[in-house]
Amino acid sequence: MEARTGREKQVYKKGSIRQVAGCVPVNKTTKKILLITRRKKKGGWMLPKGGWENDESEQEAAIRETYEEAGARGKVTSLIGVWDHNVINKKTGLPKATFSFFEMEVEKLEEKWPEMDERDRQWFAYEDALKVLIKPFMREVVEKCSLAPSNKRSKKEFSESNINKNLKDTWNLKFSAIVVFFAFLIWYLIKDNKFISILT
Structure with missing residues (x-):
């Protein structure tokens, strides 16, 4: 029931680009996407994500983070894509992080999960999810998931x-x-x- 903390095992590429993995948790029956709030339930909705650590695969990191932050369990069906952080490290000239997002078909929502006291979670229809996501690149991620009308x-x-x-x-x-x-x-x-x- 405890979320991983610290960055001792954090995976970096080229020495400085933090590797982050996350999921677009979907319910194929209701055609909805599960979003979470930022830490301490501060305003704004986002996709579950977190640092990829060196004792797990990138996909395993995405699954773990989705459970820790959203309490969702399921099966990963595809890699949606990879996005560079829009903030550039002034010293290296490289993105501060790279985000890899997978699609997960949610099979179960746990009643208790590691960050339940720090975040809220809620199902959104596809169009509503695009409206409430606070990070532009996350909207791009959702637009490439299987629920997107363009993909259909x-x-x-x-x-x-x-x-x-x-x-x-x-x-x-x-x-x-x-x-x-x-x-x-x-x-x-x-x-x-x-x-x-x-x-x-």
């Missing part, structure tokens, strides 16, 4: 294009088979002089 359209278009392609390939195959059949038939008739006898 692209998947539908992809499916339809595959169907059309398969139909075209089937007709091409049938036409080729017919041509081969008649070519073989003509060759067979000519070979035994049957074609000439038919004509005469």
Whole structure:
């Protein structure tokens, strides 16, 4: 029931870029997204995320942080993408952090979780989640999740294009088979002089 604290095990790339992992927790039945408030329940909604540590995989870090901050458990279905922090380290000229977000299908919400006294959680419809998220890059993350209408359209278009392609390939195959059949038939008739006898 205790959340990990400290950065002793924190993973950094290029010596200074903190690696952060998080999830877009979704309910495929209700088509809603689970968001949390900032620490100490200060205003604004965000996605659960936190530091990736060196004794776990990036995906495991995302799952752990989603449980610690939102009390959500489920299965990760995909990596949505990676975003650089918009704040640049003046000394290195590199982003202060890199955020990797996964999509999680929530299977259970725990009644008690490590940061329940520090954060609230709430389900939001897709459009409402975009309105309340306080970080612009998190809106971009949500726009790439499976609940996004644009993703549904692209998947539908992809499916339809595959169907059309398969139909075209089937007709091409049938036409080729017919041509081969008649070519073989003509060759067979000519070979035994049957074609000439038919004509005469």
